[in-house]
Amino acid sequence: MKDKVRDFLESDLLEKYLLEHTTVEESNQVERYIAMYPEVRDTYRELEDNLETFARLYALKTPDGLKERIQQQIRNQHTGRRRFMRFAVAASIATLFFAASSFFFWNQNQNLQQENAMVTDQIRVLEADMKEQLEDVRNQFIVLNNPGTRKYVVNGNKKARELKAIAYVNPIKKLSYINVRNLPQLPEDQCYQMWAEVNGSMVNLGILKDIEDKDKLMALPYGEKALGYITIEPKGGNVAPSVQNIVANIKY
Structure with a gap:
């Protein structure tokens, strides 16, 4: 070539x-x-x-109930407008109640504005989440398909012999991911926790839960000569890794 x-x-x-x-x-x-x-x-x-x-x-699903909440907000707005018209007619006939009706209209308008703001905020949060997920899917696509990606097989030590994982590192795009394929069973008061040592700093990557999707990739912080660890920690996780309980080392 x-x-x-x-x-x-x-x-x-x-x-x-x-x-x-x-x-x-x-x-x-x-x-x-x-x-x-x-x-x-x-x-x-x-x-x-x-x-x-x-x-x-990785087709993205709209959060449960969002469509119904937005439709309910729209129905509330229509209801508010119908109330506005009814009271407007009443106010034109009964001038004695004009001041009270005006205050009611103003209050209703404020409520509608607040509801509109809430719906707008929900849509913005949804758009941000979708953008972040799409970016993650794009990065996974690059890592798995780019010929410059390096692949590392990770096996557990004698404390977790059945632990299996594969790390993917792309130095061109500076992306790192890991696919944990198997986690041995632990007692209920313990959990697996993942860590990364990047440029001299230890980063807590969170608790590894039971694997439902064996093809799922977990993002790793990228760094030159970075190290990763999987440890056994008390249930709920730890603030620092228990060095004596390291069950897998990941060099990438």
Whole structure:
């Protein structure tokens, strides 16, 4: 394979092109390479299939009840407007109650504004969550499909012989993920906890729970010569790793 073709495939231009994140110049280059080189064309088609699989696998669900809450807010707004019209007619007839009616209208309007603000905030939070999840899916797609990704098999020590995991590291995009395939059973008062030592700092990555999806990837902080650990800790986790209870070391 020509050096320039190999360099092109090891970059992330094909992935960016598929995800519509390329500039006009980059798009022209990708389309030119696809047309000129069969190996690039084959890789592009394979990435297309993988992306379609990822899209189906990680289809995002709207949070339970959000649609119903938004519809209820809209119904409340319509109800508020109908009340407004009824009291407006009443106010035009009964001028003695004009002041009280005006205050009622103002209060209703304030409530509607607050409800509108709540719905808007909920939509913004949902959009932010979806954006974050899509970015994570994009990074996973790159890590699993880029030829520059390195793969490390992780096995547990004698305290957890059945522990199995695979770490994926891409130094080009500075991305790291781990796929924990199997966790041996622990007593109810203990748990597995994961840690990463990056640039001299220890980072708590949280408790590893029972694995429901064996294909799920967990993001790791990227760093040069970073280290990862899985330890056995008391139920609920610990603020610092118990060195004597390390059951797996991950060098990436």
